[in-house]
Amino acid sequence: MNTQTLFVSLTAAVMLCACQSSKVKISGRIVGNDAKNVYLEQVSPLSQSVIDSAVLDKEGNYRFELKGVTRTPSLYNIIYNGERIPLFLAGGDRLSVNSVGSFIRNYTVEGSKETELLRQFYQAFVGGAQRLDNIAGQFARTNLSEEERKTLVKEYTDEYYRIRREQLRFIIENKSSLAAVYALYQRLPGDSYLFNGDGDVVYYRTVAEAVAERYPGSPYVGALQAEVARMDAQAGLASKVSELNYPDLELTDMYGEKVRLSKVAEGKVVLLDFWSAELGTSNALNADLKELYAKYAGRGFEVYQVGIDTSKPLWITAVQEQQLPWKSVTDLRGRASSALVVYNVQRIPANFLIDREGTIVGKNLYGRSLEEKLEQLLP
Secondary structure (H helix, E strand, O other): OOOOOOOOOOOOOHHHHOOOOOOEEEEEEEEOOOOOEEEEEEEOOOOEEEEEEEEOOOOOEEEEEEOOOOOOOEEEEEEEOOEEEEEEEOOOOEEEEEEEOOOOOOOEEEOOHHHHHHHHHHHHHHHHHHHHHHHHHHOOOOOOOHHHHHHHHHHHHHHHHHHHHHHHHHHHHOOOOHHHHHHHOOOOOOOOOOOOOOOHHHHHHHHHHHHHHHOOOOHHHHHHHHHHHHHHHHHHHHHOOOOOOOOOOEEEOOOOOEEEHHHHHOOOEEEEEEEOOOOOOHHHHHHHHHHHHHHHHHHOEEEEEEEOOOOHHHHHHHHHHOOOOOEEEEOOOHHHOHHHHHOOOOOOOEEEEEOOOOOEEEEOOOHHHHHHHHHHHOO
C-alpha cells in the first residue's frame, strides 16, 4: 500500500517534554521467509527514504535504534521482503514488532497504542484488498459460465462495500487517533475518493478537529486543516456557475492585491502557468517564456502565473530576481492550493493556454510548441 502524506511543520510545546527521551528502540523477530534484511523507512512530506537497515540473526531477530525523534508521533515503515508495515513513532518509544509467516497479515505490535490501532486497520484493509484481487483474478478463467460470472460480480461488490464501510467506521470510531489520519488517505484500486468526493470533507473535518484536540502540536493537524480548506475552496469554486469556459481564479500578488484570471484574460490569449520557485528548472522555463512574452505581448498575449509555494520571501525573491513581467500570484499553500485542484494539476510545472473566447486550446505547451500555437491565435 502506498502511504499518502502531505504534512506541514508546526511548533509544539516541546519544553514540556524536554525530560523525555528522544530515542526510539524497535526490536522483534521475523520468521517464515527467506529474506535476511529488514529496513526502516522514514516518511516525510515529500518523500520516503530508508534511514536504517538490519540483518536478521539465525533466529530471525533484529533491532533498530533511532535518536532525535520528536515527541509528537510521525510515520515510519518497516520494510521486509518487499512489504511495508506502517508505524507511528515518538521519542521514548520502545516497540516490539514481530511476524510469523505472511509479514503483513500476521504481524503483532507492542509498546505503542497508536501503532497497535494502526495495525488493526492496516491488516484488515490489506486483507480486504487482497481478497478483491483474488476475486478479480477468477474472471480470467476460461469457460466461465454466465451464472459463475454473476456470482463473482456479487462477491466482488459485496466485499468492496464491506471494506469501504469498515474503513469509514474505523475513521469515525477512532477519529482522534493518528491511525484515523492514515486511514483517511488509503484507497482501494481505482478509487479517487474516500466516500463520494464532495462528501469526503466531512470525514477530514471530523478527524482534523479531534486530532487537534488530542495532539495540538502534531504536524498532522496543519496537514488536515489545509486539506479541509482545499476541499472547501474546491466546493466553493465549483458552486459558482460561470459563463466562462474555464475555471476562474482569484489569487494574491506580491503587493497583497487580489488578481482575477478572468480580468487578465479579457480580450487576450492568456497562458495560465503553474510553477514553483523551489524547482531548479524555474529559471530556464521562465527565461524561455520571457522571450515569447516580449515577442507576443503587443499582439494580445498575457500570462497569469501561479506560484505553488509556501515561502513568501522565496517566491517574491524569485519573481524579482528573474524580473518576471507578467501577473505573478500565489496563495502560499503549496501543494494544498485550491488552484491545483480546480485544474487537476498533478505535476509542476504545468500550463493551460486559453484563447480570446475563453476556451482552453492547449495544455503543457513550452518553447517551440507554445510559439506555434501563439502564431495561430494571434493576428
